Amino acid sequence: MRLSPDEIIFWQLGFFKLNATIVFTWGLMVVLVAGSKLITRKLSTDLQRTRWQNLLEIVVTAIEKQIKDVGLSEPRKYLGFLGTLFLFVATASLCTVIPGYEPPTGSLSTTMALALCVLVAVPFFGIVDQGIGGYLKSYVEPTVIMLPFNIISEISRTLALAVRLFGNMMSGAMIIGILLTITPFIFPIVMTVLGLLTGMVQAYIFSILAAVYIAAATCKPKAKPEPAPKI
Protein backbone atom coordinates (compact mmCIF):
# COMPACT_ATOMS: atom_id res chain seq x y z
CA MET A 1 0.00 0.00 0.00
CA ARG A 2 1.19 3.49 -0.82
CA LEU A 3 1.68 5.97 1.98
CA SER A 4 1.99 9.06 -0.23
CA PRO A 5 1.83 10.05 -3.91
CA ASP A 6 5.61 10.42 -3.78
CA GLU A 7 5.89 6.75 -4.61
CA ILE A 8 4.13 6.97 -7.98
CA ILE A 9 6.95 7.79 -10.37
CA PHE A 10 6.07 8.79 -13.91
CA TRP A 11 9.52 9.45 -15.28
CA GLN A 12 13.03 9.19 -13.92
CA LEU A 13 16.40 10.37 -15.18
CA GLY A 14 19.20 9.51 -12.79
CA PHE A 15 18.67 11.50 -9.62
CA PHE A 16 15.69 13.47 -10.92
CA LYS A 17 12.32 11.89 -10.39
CA LEU A 18 9.03 13.15 -11.72
CA ASN A 19 6.56 11.78 -9.21
CA ALA A 20 2.82 12.26 -8.86
CA THR A 21 3.21 14.94 -6.19
CA ILE A 22 5.16 17.25 -8.48
CA VAL A 23 2.92 16.61 -11.47
CA PHE A 24 -0.32 17.26 -9.59
CA THR A 25 1.12 20.30 -7.79
CA TRP A 26 2.09 21.89 -11.08
CA GLY A 27 -1.25 20.91 -12.57
CA LEU A 28 -3.07 22.66 -9.73
CA MET A 29 -0.82 25.70 -10.08
CA VAL A 30 -1.55 25.90 -13.80
CA VAL A 31 -5.30 25.56 -13.22
CA LEU A 32 -5.34 28.20 -10.47
CA VAL A 33 -3.10 30.72 -12.23
CA ALA A 34 -4.62 30.30 -15.68
CA GLY A 35 -8.15 30.37 -14.25
CA SER A 36 -7.55 33.57 -12.30
CA LYS A 37 -5.81 35.17 -15.27
CA LEU A 38 -8.64 34.27 -17.63
CA ILE A 39 -11.32 35.54 -15.28
CA THR A 40 -9.58 38.78 -14.32
CA ARG A 41 -8.69 39.61 -17.95
CA LYS A 42 -11.71 41.83 -18.41
CA LEU A 43 -13.11 42.92 -15.11
CA SER A 44 -16.06 45.26 -15.06
CA THR A 45 -17.03 47.71 -12.38
CA ASP A 46 -20.58 48.42 -13.51
CA LEU A 47 -23.65 46.36 -12.68
CA GLN A 48 -23.18 43.84 -15.49
CA ARG A 49 -20.65 41.25 -14.46
CA THR A 50 -19.74 37.80 -15.58
CA ARG A 51 -20.58 34.87 -13.30
CA TRP A 52 -16.93 33.99 -12.88
CA GLN A 53 -16.10 37.47 -11.68
CA ASN A 54 -18.92 37.17 -9.15
CA LEU A 55 -17.51 33.85 -7.98
CA LEU A 56 -14.00 35.25 -7.53
CA GLU A 57 -15.35 38.32 -5.74
CA ILE A 58 -17.25 36.09 -3.31
CA VAL A 59 -14.12 34.03 -2.62
CA VAL A 60 -11.85 37.05 -2.17
CA THR A 61 -14.22 39.00 0.07
CA ALA A 62 -14.94 35.91 2.18
CA ILE A 63 -11.23 35.30 2.75
CA GLU A 64 -10.71 38.98 3.48
CA LYS A 65 -13.47 38.96 6.08
CA GLN A 66 -12.07 35.86 7.77
CA ILE A 67 -8.59 37.41 7.97
CA LYS A 68 -10.11 40.55 9.44
CA ASP A 69 -12.00 38.51 12.04
CA VAL A 70 -8.76 36.94 13.27
CA GLY A 71 -7.50 40.36 14.24
CA LEU A 72 -5.45 41.59 11.31
CA SER A 73 -6.88 45.03 10.70
CA GLU A 74 -5.46 45.43 7.18
CA PRO A 75 -6.41 42.17 5.42
CA ARG A 76 -5.27 43.37 1.98
CA LYS A 77 -1.64 43.15 3.07
CA TYR A 78 -1.93 39.47 3.93
CA LEU A 79 -4.56 38.45 1.38
CA GLY A 80 -2.01 37.34 -1.20
CA PHE A 81 -0.20 34.92 1.07
CA LEU A 82 -3.07 33.54 3.18
CA GLY A 83 -5.51 33.42 0.30
CA THR A 84 -3.07 31.46 -1.84
CA LEU A 85 -2.49 28.98 0.97
CA PHE A 86 -6.22 28.48 1.42
CA LEU A 87 -7.00 28.20 -2.29
CA PHE A 88 -4.18 25.74 -2.96
CA VAL A 89 -5.05 23.41 -0.08
CA ALA A 90 -8.77 23.66 -0.82
CA THR A 91 -8.44 22.88 -4.52
CA ALA A 92 -5.96 20.11 -3.74
CA SER A 93 -8.57 18.36 -1.63
CA LEU A 94 -11.61 19.27 -3.75
CA CYS A 95 -10.05 17.80 -6.90
CA THR A 96 -10.14 14.34 -5.30
CA VAL A 97 -13.51 13.90 -7.03
CA ILE A 98 -11.54 13.49 -10.26
CA PRO A 99 -10.66 9.80 -10.73
CA GLY A 100 -6.96 9.01 -10.84
CA TYR A 101 -6.05 12.17 -8.96
CA GLU A 102 -4.02 12.01 -5.77
CA PRO A 103 -3.96 15.10 -3.57
CA PRO A 104 -0.41 16.51 -3.46
CA THR A 105 -1.09 17.58 0.12
CA GLY A 106 -1.11 13.87 1.01
CA SER A 107 2.68 13.97 0.76
CA LEU A 108 4.73 15.18 3.70
CA SER A 109 7.09 17.12 1.44
CA THR A 110 4.30 19.36 0.11
CA THR A 111 2.82 20.10 3.51
CA MET A 112 6.28 20.70 4.98
CA ALA A 113 6.99 23.18 2.19
CA LEU A 114 3.74 25.02 2.93
CA ALA A 115 4.54 25.05 6.65
CA LEU A 116 8.05 26.38 5.94
CA CYS A 117 6.46 29.20 3.94
CA VAL A 118 4.47 30.08 7.06
CA LEU A 119 7.63 29.83 9.20
CA VAL A 120 9.35 32.37 6.92
CA ALA A 121 6.31 34.60 6.46
CA VAL A 122 5.64 35.15 10.16
CA PRO A 123 8.97 36.91 10.93
CA PHE A 124 8.77 38.70 7.57
CA PHE A 125 5.40 40.28 8.30
CA GLY A 126 6.43 40.86 11.89
CA ILE A 127 9.58 42.73 10.89
CA VAL A 128 7.73 44.73 8.22
CA ASP A 129 5.19 45.77 10.81
CA GLN A 130 7.29 46.38 13.93
CA GLY A 131 10.88 46.62 12.73
CA ILE A 132 13.62 44.13 13.60
CA GLY A 133 14.02 45.26 17.19
CA GLY A 134 10.34 45.19 17.92
CA TYR A 135 9.94 41.74 16.45
CA LEU A 136 12.95 40.25 18.25
CA LYS A 137 11.68 41.74 21.48
CA SER A 138 8.56 39.62 21.19
CA TYR A 139 10.72 36.54 21.81
CA VAL A 140 11.61 37.71 25.31
CA GLU A 141 8.10 38.92 25.93
CA PRO A 142 7.17 38.06 29.50
CA THR A 143 10.75 37.43 30.69
CA VAL A 144 14.09 36.40 29.22
CA ILE A 145 13.58 32.88 30.63
CA MET A 146 10.90 32.30 28.01
CA LEU A 147 13.35 32.76 25.09
CA PRO A 148 14.12 29.06 24.44
CA PHE A 149 10.47 28.10 24.82
CA ASN A 150 9.38 30.74 22.32
CA ILE A 151 11.91 29.42 19.81
CA ILE A 152 10.81 25.82 20.43
CA SER A 153 7.19 26.82 19.91
CA GLU A 154 8.06 28.41 16.55
CA ILE A 155 9.56 25.14 15.34
CA SER A 156 7.04 22.79 16.87
CA ARG A 157 4.03 24.64 15.50
CA THR A 158 5.56 24.51 12.02
CA LEU A 159 5.95 20.75 12.39
CA ALA A 160 2.41 20.50 13.75
CA LEU A 161 1.00 22.43 10.76
CA ALA A 162 2.73 20.10 8.33
CA VAL A 163 1.91 16.82 10.04
CA ARG A 164 -1.72 17.82 10.70
CA LEU A 165 -2.45 18.51 7.04
CA PHE A 166 -0.47 15.48 5.88
CA GLY A 167 -2.13 13.16 8.39
CA ASN A 168 -5.62 14.29 7.53
CA MET A 169 -5.20 14.00 3.76
CA MET A 170 -3.26 10.73 3.99
CA SER A 171 -5.74 9.17 6.41
CA GLY A 172 -8.63 9.99 4.09
CA ALA A 173 -7.02 8.16 1.18
CA MET A 174 -5.88 5.33 3.44
CA ILE A 175 -9.32 4.75 4.97
CA ILE A 176 -10.95 4.67 1.53
CA GLY A 177 -8.30 2.17 0.39
CA ILE A 178 -8.90 -0.09 3.38
CA LEU A 179 -12.70 0.16 3.08
CA LEU A 180 -12.55 -0.78 -0.60
CA THR A 181 -11.19 -4.16 0.40
CA ILE A 182 -13.80 -4.73 3.14
CA THR A 183 -17.03 -3.10 1.94
CA PRO A 184 -16.89 -2.13 -1.73
CA PHE A 185 -19.33 0.06 -3.70
CA ILE A 186 -21.39 2.15 -1.25
CA PHE A 187 -19.44 2.88 1.89
CA PRO A 188 -16.25 4.27 0.27
CA ILE A 189 -18.41 6.91 -1.46
CA VAL A 190 -19.70 8.11 1.90
CA MET A 191 -16.13 8.32 3.17
CA THR A 192 -15.12 10.24 0.04
CA VAL A 193 -17.79 12.85 0.80
CA LEU A 194 -16.51 13.02 4.36
CA GLY A 195 -12.99 13.41 2.95
CA LEU A 196 -14.13 16.44 0.92
CA LEU A 197 -15.51 18.03 4.08
CA THR A 198 -12.32 17.23 6.02
CA GLY A 199 -10.25 18.73 3.22
CA MET A 200 -12.18 21.99 3.29
CA VAL A 201 -11.97 22.19 7.09
CA GLN A 202 -8.24 21.51 6.99
CA ALA A 203 -7.70 24.17 4.32
CA TYR A 204 -9.62 26.64 6.47
CA ILE A 205 -7.68 25.68 9.58
CA PHE A 206 -4.30 25.84 7.85
CA SER A 207 -4.87 29.38 6.63
CA ILE A 208 -6.58 30.52 9.83
CA LEU A 209 -3.69 29.21 11.94
CA ALA A 210 -1.22 30.98 9.65
CA ALA A 211 -3.28 34.15 10.09
CA VAL A 212 -3.30 33.71 13.86
CA TYR A 213 0.49 33.30 13.93
CA ILE A 214 0.96 36.38 11.75
CA ALA A 215 -1.48 38.32 13.93
CA ALA A 216 0.50 37.30 17.02
CA ALA A 217 3.74 38.48 15.40
CA THR A 218 2.42 41.78 14.08
CA CYS A 219 0.24 43.01 16.93
CA LYS A 220 1.73 46.07 18.48
CA PRO A 221 2.40 46.03 22.20
CA LYS A 222 -0.54 47.63 23.90
CA ALA A 223 -0.08 51.14 25.18
CA LYS A 224 -0.14 51.48 28.91
CA PRO A 225 -3.61 52.38 30.20
CA GLU A 226 -4.13 55.93 31.25
CA PRO A 227 -3.72 56.43 34.98
CA ALA A 228 -7.05 56.91 36.63
CA PRO A 229 -7.77 60.56 37.36
CA LYS A 230 -7.38 61.42 40.97
CA ILE A 231 -10.39 62.78 42.62
Place this chain on the structure above:
Amino acid sequence: MDNMTIIAAVSIFCAAFTTGFGCLGPALAEGRAVATALTSLAQQPDASATITRTLFVGLAMIESTAIYCFVLSMILIFANPFWNHVIAQTVGK
Protein backbone atom coordinates in the same frame (compact mmCIF):
# COMPACT_ATOMS: atom_id res chain seq x y z
CA MET B 1 10.88 -16.53 18.64
CA ASP B 2 13.51 -15.15 16.35
CA ASN B 3 14.21 -11.46 15.84
CA MET B 4 11.90 -11.12 12.87
CA THR B 5 8.86 -12.41 14.73
CA ILE B 6 9.56 -10.19 17.74
CA ILE B 7 9.84 -7.10 15.55
CA ALA B 8 6.66 -7.94 13.65
CA ALA B 9 4.67 -8.68 16.81
CA VAL B 10 5.88 -5.59 18.67
CA SER B 11 5.22 -3.36 15.66
CA ILE B 12 1.66 -4.60 15.21
CA PHE B 13 0.81 -4.35 18.91
CA CYS B 14 2.37 -0.91 19.19
CA ALA B 15 0.49 0.30 16.12
CA ALA B 16 -2.82 -0.80 17.61
CA PHE B 17 -2.12 0.61 21.07
CA THR B 18 -0.79 3.90 19.68
CA THR B 19 -3.97 4.64 17.78
CA GLY B 20 -6.16 3.21 20.52
CA PHE B 21 -4.81 5.25 23.39
CA GLY B 22 -3.92 8.17 21.16
CA CYS B 23 -7.56 8.57 20.17
CA LEU B 24 -8.83 8.18 23.73
CA GLY B 25 -7.50 11.47 25.06
CA PRO B 26 -8.44 13.68 22.08
CA ALA B 27 -11.93 12.13 22.03
CA LEU B 28 -12.53 13.13 25.65
CA ALA B 29 -11.03 16.55 25.05
CA GLU B 30 -13.12 17.18 21.94
CA GLY B 31 -16.24 16.14 23.80
CA ARG B 32 -15.53 18.67 26.52
CA ALA B 33 -14.71 21.39 24.00
CA VAL B 34 -17.90 20.85 21.98
CA ALA B 35 -20.04 20.65 25.14
CA THR B 36 -18.63 23.95 26.40
CA ALA B 37 -19.05 25.58 23.00
CA LEU B 38 -22.68 24.45 22.84
CA THR B 39 -23.34 25.87 26.28
CA SER B 40 -21.87 29.22 25.35
CA LEU B 41 -23.77 29.18 22.05
CA ALA B 42 -27.00 28.68 23.98
CA GLN B 43 -26.12 31.52 26.32
CA GLN B 44 -24.89 33.95 23.67
CA PRO B 45 -26.31 33.20 20.21
CA ASP B 46 -25.05 36.58 18.98
CA ALA B 47 -21.42 35.52 19.31
CA SER B 48 -21.99 32.35 17.28
CA ALA B 49 -19.53 33.29 14.52
CA THR B 50 -16.64 33.87 16.92
CA ILE B 51 -17.43 30.81 19.01
CA THR B 52 -17.71 28.55 15.98
CA ARG B 53 -14.44 29.75 14.50
CA THR B 54 -12.56 29.38 17.76
CA LEU B 55 -14.15 25.97 18.25
CA PHE B 56 -13.01 24.80 14.83
CA VAL B 57 -9.45 25.97 15.34
CA GLY B 58 -9.37 24.43 18.81
CA LEU B 59 -10.80 21.14 17.57
CA ALA B 60 -8.16 20.98 14.87
CA MET B 61 -5.46 21.58 17.48
CA ILE B 62 -6.86 18.80 19.68
CA GLU B 63 -7.37 16.45 16.80
CA SER B 64 -3.83 16.88 15.58
CA THR B 65 -2.59 14.87 18.58
CA ALA B 66 -4.75 11.96 17.44
CA ILE B 67 -3.46 12.47 13.91
CA TYR B 68 0.14 12.25 15.15
CA CYS B 69 -0.65 8.89 16.73
CA PHE B 70 -2.34 7.74 13.54
CA VAL B 71 0.66 8.74 11.43
CA LEU B 72 2.91 6.84 13.82
CA SER B 73 0.74 3.73 13.50
CA MET B 74 0.78 3.99 9.72
CA ILE B 75 4.58 4.26 9.75
CA LEU B 76 4.79 1.23 12.03
CA ILE B 77 2.59 -0.85 9.73
CA PHE B 78 3.46 0.29 6.21
CA ALA B 79 6.89 1.92 6.40
CA ASN B 80 8.55 0.30 9.39
CA PRO B 81 12.30 1.08 9.27
CA PHE B 82 13.25 -1.82 11.61
CA TRP B 83 11.24 -4.28 9.57
CA ASN B 84 12.85 -3.04 6.36
CA HIS B 85 16.25 -3.43 8.01
CA VAL B 86 15.53 -7.04 8.97
CA ILE B 87 14.20 -7.83 5.49
CA ALA B 88 17.32 -6.31 3.93
CA GLN B 89 19.54 -8.43 6.21
CA THR B 90 17.62 -11.60 5.41
CA VAL B 91 17.74 -10.99 1.68
CA GLY B 92 21.41 -10.05 1.88
CA LYS B 93 22.36 -13.39 3.47
